[in-house]
Amino acid sequence: MRLELKNVSYQYKKEDRMILEDFSLSAEHTERVGLLAPSGYGKTTLCKLLSGYLLPDSGEVLLDGKPLSSYKGYCPVQMIWQQPELAVNPRLRMRDVILEGDKVEERILHELGIEPDWMNRFPSELSGGELQRFCLARALGKRTRFLLADEISTMLDLITQSQIWNFLVREVAEREIGLIAVSHNQELLERVCTRQVELRK
């Protein structure tokens, strides 16, 4: 299975600055692609295009040859956001947050180091690192084929970062989920990815 961007252009309506122009990129489900980009490149925009949160002004986003927008229901491409605090509803207990995923296995929770007691807590009672584990688990549901990681460990401490990435690399290799990781940290991408793409303005 392949996820690709074909000649994609995108700009925010209010600003006239082009964020992407005639941009192409493709990734296989067996790959772990690292995207290294300077700040202000529009990495988050790129991730949102790849996972269907945004539609390109021109060009196509294809999964397995079909437009990503034609997949109804659960989206096989899931994105993990940089700030886990914003990615969970502050009024839901973590148990309900996990239930939103696609039949997330008990095993994943365990391997991510999520303690049973945390399931009864509200997001405000967990740290950023702990919340990010939940976001990962939620995105690793049954039907996930591709995973986009947008600076997911930038705000975390080094130990949590290595815990999360070591798990993620194992998990996506086992289940043959394609991984696209965006980061400004080259050393990290070297550790994690099978291939790196450097993006320049």
Place this chain on the structure above:
Amino acid sequence: MELNVNTEKGAAPGAPVLKIEHLHISFTQYEQGLRREQMTVIRDLDVEVRAGEMVAVVGSSGSGKSLLAHAVLGLLPYNASAGGKMEYCGSELTPDRIEKLRGSEIVMVPQSLACLDPLMKTGHQIRKGRTDKRTKNKLKEIFRRYNLKESVEELYPFELSGGMSRRILISTALIEEPKLVIADEPTPGLDLKVAKRAMEHFRELADMGAGVLVITHDLELALETVDRIVVFYAGESIEEAKASDFKREETLRHPYTKALWRAMPRNGFQPTDGVQPYAKEMPEGCPFAPRCRLCTAECSKEIPWRELRGGRVRCLSAM
């Protein structure tokens, strides 16, 4: 205090500008329903910043370390209360004194351009409206130092590029000849090159004689420029080390710091099991004890600071 100041970068050892001992900060918060609870976020934090020195307090985000900056500047939210000892230039830092010093001798460097007035020209804003000759000359000097053209004075904030804006933000702090500069997560979301450059600007402030306190979660970046690191874990400072101590695992002291070192991508990317304890379920004694291989029964008691190889550590088994 027999701490050695790192002289590698040419900073002269100076008198302590800021000295904080046993700082603790707690919040009153409502639980579900009607119960109100005290939540201690910072339990015991020690940090000392000397003139000409750049010190980083490093802890994971969400560990409450930003409150340190707010406490020093007297900007804690209404439901927080702080205790402990804070000294500025040798005498106690009272709320009255903070009020007087804030913005002149003690400055905080804002994180983004959003902190500037969009309708005021940059130069006017940095000078805080003053037009006397001395201030004007000083601004010219600062601009020269940071490679900013004089014409930048006439620009509005929206006309500045990203790199320029960082230098402008630091200029706002410099115009006052601060003795203490505090930067809270000064490089959020910047790529390595830009982040390093931003840190170097702070380094220059220290080289000019100010004490610089950087609060960050990014240990790797901090190591590039600072003199000393205070490692903050689960509400407590547990180790003070020279930046050069982080070159090898053996020169570090606390098991947590060593675990941090091993988890760096360049040093093996090795995880350590477990997570930081939750603020309401703190273990007695050492907060790292539940995850520590060297943990003994003694670790559940109060752990005192210990001088060790030119640094300090709060661990009984550190050698």
Place this chain on the structure above:
Amino acid sequence: MNRRKKVFISLLASSLILLAICIGGMFCADTARLTDFSRKNLSPSLDCLFGTDWMGRDMLARTLRGLSISILLGILTAAASAVTALILGVVSATLGKAADTVITFCIDLIMGIPHILLLILISVAMGKGFKGVALGIALTHWPSLARLIRAEVIQLRESPYILIAEKMGKSKWYIARKHLIPHLMSQFLVGLVLIFPHAVLHESSITFLGFGLSSEQPAIGIILSESMKYLITGKWWLALFPGAMLVLVVVLFYKAGENLRKLTEPGSVHE
């Protein structure tokens, strides 16, 4: 005692007072109509706390009865208004442009016409009485809350956790139920409590003006308008006590609503 407890107790006390008045009103239904010319125009005394009117009716019973009618009507119409506001606000912000345009137009329309005028029009068109007043108030009090809720939902819809839920294939109904409504509950409740005193005041005013409840019912508005004729002759108690009681109920609930609002605002939530 912390603030949350204080607010909770004040809300409880307000509710209890309301309940007491309502129950009292139920028992007074007959007493309120009972005429006894042997004791007409009595000024307030221990026997007859609020005095009696020109037909010898007990003013305490009439006030209680009137207030209980007002309160009942107030609760009914405030609830109807708040629910309307919630539904229209959510619909306007989620069901696309056409729905939004229509609802926003209605909001602007209703807010553009003076409140009391619209109320009278609806009440008269519906044949006055309980039905007319209830419909009038229910149909005129929802727009400001609806607008608030609409704005909140529009902002909420862009929040990452809702975007993520959409990507997880969750239906609009699921998102409204799990994410939107619980988030809006505090605003809804505050809105409900704050609409209530308005509804009571408006009911009394249009009844006073003669466009509301029928004159056989001892509503506060009726009592006040009837007392007008007797005020000049020095029968102050006919207007003072019913009026003061009305103001008391309104102020009580206004305060409770304000406190409730402070509890839910981020700026003061942990005070």
